[in-house]
Amino acid sequence: MPTLRQGLDVQLILHIGMHKTASTTIQKRLKVNNQLLQSYGYLYIAKERKTLLKAVLQKDFKPWRQLIRNARKTASTPIVSHEAFSHVLCRGSSASNASCLGDWLLKKLSQAGVNVMVIGFVRDQPSYLNSHYTQHVKRFATAKSLEAYAAKAMRRSIHRSSCDPEQLFGWLMHHASVRTVFFPYGRSIAQPAAHHRYPTEPFAQLIHCLKIPDSARFQRIDNVNAQPGDLAIRTALQLRLELKRDGIRLDKTAKQRARALLCKEAERRNWAQTPYMGLNPELNRRIRDHFSAANNRFAQRIWGCQWDEIFTPGPSAEARSPIDAERDDMQQAIKRIRRKLFQSRPLRHAIRNVMAASRFFQ
Numbered sequence: 001m002p003t004l005r006q007g008l009d010v011q012l013i014l015h016i017g018m019h020k021t022a023s024t025t026i027q028k029r030l031k032v033n034n035q036l037l038q039s040y041g042y043l044y045i046a047k048e049r050k051t052l053l054k055a056v057l058q059k060d061f062k063p064w065r066q067l068i069r070n071a072r073k074t075a076s077t078p079i080v081s082h083e084a085f086s087h088v089l090c091r092g093s094s095a096s097n098a099s100c101l102g103d104w105l106l107k108k109l110s111q112a113g114v115n116v117m118v119i120g121f122v123r124d125q126p127s128y129l130n131s132h133y134t135q136h137v138k139r140f141a142t143a144k145s146l147e148a149y150a151a152k153a154m155r156r157s158i159h160r161s162s163c164d165p166e167q168l169f170g171w172l173m174h175h176a177s178v179r180t181v182f183f184p185y186g187r188s189i190a191q192p193a194a195h196h197r198y199p200t201e202p203f204a205q206l207i208h209c210l211k212i213p214d215s216a217r218f219q220r221i222d223n224v225n226a227q228p229g230d231l232a233i234r235t236a237l238q239l240r241l242e243l244k245r246d247g248i249r250l251d252k253t254a255k256q257r258a259r260a261l262l263c264k265e266a267e268r269r270n271w272a273q274t275p276y277m278g279l280n281p282e283l284n285r286r287i288r289d290h291f292s293a294a295n296n297r298f299a300q301r302i303w304g305c306q307w308d309e310i311f312t313p314g315p316s317a318e319a320r321s322p323i324d325a326e327r328d329d330m331q332q333a334i335k336r337i338r339r340k341l342f343q344s345r346p347l348r349h350a351i352r353n354v355m356a357a358s359r360f361f362q
Contacts, residue, residue, distance in 0.1 A: 017083030
């Protein structure tokens with residue numbers, strides 16, 4: 001029986017992101033290892049996690065109450081994971097109330113006899129914004145420049161690209177009874193002194209928080225949501241511009257299809273070997289300056305040090321420009337994607353016309 005659950009009514013593990021900190025990989029690995037987790041008294045909540053997130057937005061505690069009932073019934077500790085909790089829980093609960101949705105949720109859970117542990121991962125903003133931007137571009141969810149995308153992220157309002165850790169997680173300061181653990185995430189980071197006994201890989205860090213023995217053998221999975229590469233991101237932006245010029249708007253299904261085709265082209269052309277790095281030195285400096293004060297307050301409170309002691313600023317070079325051969329490669333990829341994306345349209349339209357005509361003559 002895990003140490004965390006001894007002497008408590010119900011224990012809940014809440015993994016709250018932030019975005020672009022290996023959350024999807026963590027979730028998929030928790031899911032494939034659920035049987036092993038259950039042997040240690042934990043249960044990863046895979047199917048209901050989106051329902052639980054939506055319930056918080058609507059201030060509907062019923063799905064959470066059902067989760068608690070099931071936990072009591074099975075004597076298990078549920079693990080709820082969703083990266084969107086990072087920018088949902090910090091939102092105001094109402095226009096007339098200074099509290100946030102996280103305050104509402106923790107109060108309800110406490111009243112229900114639940115002891116909560118919050119686990120989060122925090123990423124340096126320049127790296128985060130570059131990664132978040134590439135994800136949205138490859139999903140054909142934005143055609144903005146990285147500079148415009150970053151400008152939106154630096155606004156005070158809360159949205160999906162928000163990345164101020166003090167703004168996202170500062171509300172937890174008012175919940176001393178809730179155990180919180182925040183890990184820095186990134187390739188070039190120095191672990192805080194307080195974390196010197198923790199593993200360095202995100203999934204292993206989360207498992208360590210659960211007091212599961214190091215001897216437990218969790219099944220590995222491939223990294224999820226890997227960047228398709230510099231030329232793939234440029235291809236997606238160029239394709240989006242061409243479609244807009246031609247008056248073509250992609251619906252949700254078409255965007256998913258376009259993304260799959262883009263990733264296939266990237267794999268076929270080995271584009272992932274050169275990742276997209278759209279930050280020039282000036283934009284990198286502007287982002288760092290904007291978040292500097294809040295970052296240092298957060299780092300001092302959570303890790304007892306300055307932000308730059310954890311996230312060491314690296315050299316920032318000018319964004320690369322494709323050479324002529326690469327531009328030709330991009331155009332060929334765009335032609336292939338467009339041909340495959342729209343090749344079934346004439347047939348679909350013909351079938352629709354035949355069906356319409358048959359109904360007319362009935």
